[in-house]
Amino acid sequence: MHRGPVMVLAEHGRITDVDLTGANPPEGVAVTDLGDATLLPGLVDAHSHLVFDPNGNAERQMVDDDDATVLARMREHAARALHAGITTVRDLGDRGYLALRLREEYEEHAAAEADAAVDAGPDGLLGPQIVAAGPPLTGSGGHCWYLGGVADGTEAAVAAVRERARHGVDLVKIMATGGMSTTGSNPGGSQYSPAELRAVTDAAHRLGLPVTAHAHGAAGIADAVAAGADGIEHCTFMTPSGVKADLATIDAMAAAGTYVGATVVKPREGMPAEVLQTIEPYWENQALMWRRGVRVVCCTDAGINAYKPHDVLPLDVAYFAGQVGTNSSALASVTSLAAESCGLGASKGRVARGHDADLLAVRGDPVHDLGALRQVCAVYRAGRVVRTAFR
Ligand SMILES: [Zn+2]
Structure with missing residues (x-):
């Protein structure tokens, strides 16, 4: 960290x-x-769900609501993140590729602004x-079956990867194990075989796409790492006899x-007792x-419940720093390291020449x-003002 005058x-x-x-300028x-x-x-939230309404029932909304309704919510969620200084969001699970649709909207708007066809400005x-x-x-x-990504067996799973590539995704997410937020799902149990x-x-x-695997179960984690997954989400290490780190897998990941x-x-x-029991060893393992x-x-898993609004990262990183590493390493973890994990190490996560002018200024x-992260005095996205204390 540099102390003293800075001009960007x-x-x-x-x-x-x-x-x-x-x-002087x-x-x-x-x-x-x-x-x-x-x-x-600007901060990078490497695990978010723009389609999930923190105050809604995900399963019901994802089954019942039409695309326009979901997209309207996503715009609000994304705006809320940006306003807090989260200038990059990696969406690790949408419905119907709506996160890509939202990105297209932003890109079309930016292009129109550049052509001066529409008004530039904070609104x-x-x-x-x-x-x-x-x-x-x-x-x-x-x-998360209700997001529409069901693919059983090798043939269907490989076809699903190709379909995602055709839609222009940046990476593939696979639920290697069950999860806590889906009724009837066993977080410790594997959903795919090592071969799958x-x-x-x-x-x-082969299609140039990285893979990140959602995995709570220790077996699912080990299988995903052995299969060459580029990332593991959550990485809880659940076993039939409680949460236990698997050192061989950890060293393989390192x-x-x-x-x-x-x-x-x-x-x-x-909190349900079975979730509470996992939290202390979860952080020990991280x-x-x-x-x-x-x-x-x-990262946050933003959207999954009422404690996870889409601007929760500045709050979450303070908790993270109390469990893992130092304040400095935690800051790197939500900027440069997070950007690298998203494949954007060359353009995001650093205040450096050639990088995008995505900036966060705090008091x-x-x-x-780390509480200072919530004393926002300015946010810039691609050089444009999102908010400043002077407006
Ligand atoms: Zn998630």
Whole structure:
């Protein structure tokens, strides 16, 4: 972290220079002085669900609501994230490729603005960068079946990968095990065989797509890692006799550079006992993985319940830092490391020349106190003002 004057120059949505010498701005350049603030790259939430209404019943809404209704909600969710300084959202499970549709809307709007066909300004349709997996692959009646990604067996799963590639997804998400939020699903149980997982990762990699696997069960995690998955979401290590880290798999992940999406979960009153029992060892395992060199990315699973609004990342990362690593490593985990995990290491997650001008300015020093992340004084997306304290 640099202390002292910082001047960031941006043009056409990109950072063209970062000056730390206290130099005067070049002549004729429009300047915004943010005063005494900490400037960070915009945050990256590497595990979100824009289709999920935190206050709604996901299963019912995903079955009953039409695309227009769901899209209207997604616009609100995305705007809420962006307003909090989350300038990139990786959507790890939508319905009907609606996250890609939303991204198209933003892109069309940005192009129209560039042509001056529509008004530029803070009220324009400005959204976070969206990275999208489309509907996650799952078994019949399996975790998140209601998103429409059911694919049983090798042939159907490989066909599903190809279908996603045709739709233009950025990666493939597969539910390697059951999940907690789906009625009747067993989070510890595997949904795919090692051979099926291998067929999916091979098919995706041939198409240039990374794969991330949702996995709570230790067996499902080990199988997905052995199959060459690029990321594991949650990575809880559930076994029939409780949560237990599997060191061989952890070291294999560290060696392969596998990302772990550490979705932040906090103990709270009224939680089912079987979930509560997993939380303490879950965090012990995340910390263990981090110490053993696994690339642990702090992320949210935004949308899945009322505690997970789409702007929860700044709050979640403070909790994460109390469990895993340091404030500095936690900040890297929601910026540069998260960007790398999304395949955007060259354009997001750093305040550096050539990177997108996605910026977050906050009052205070987040390295000292991560609560500062919620004292937002400005957000920029591709060089355009999302909010400043002066407006
Ligand atoms: Zn999720």
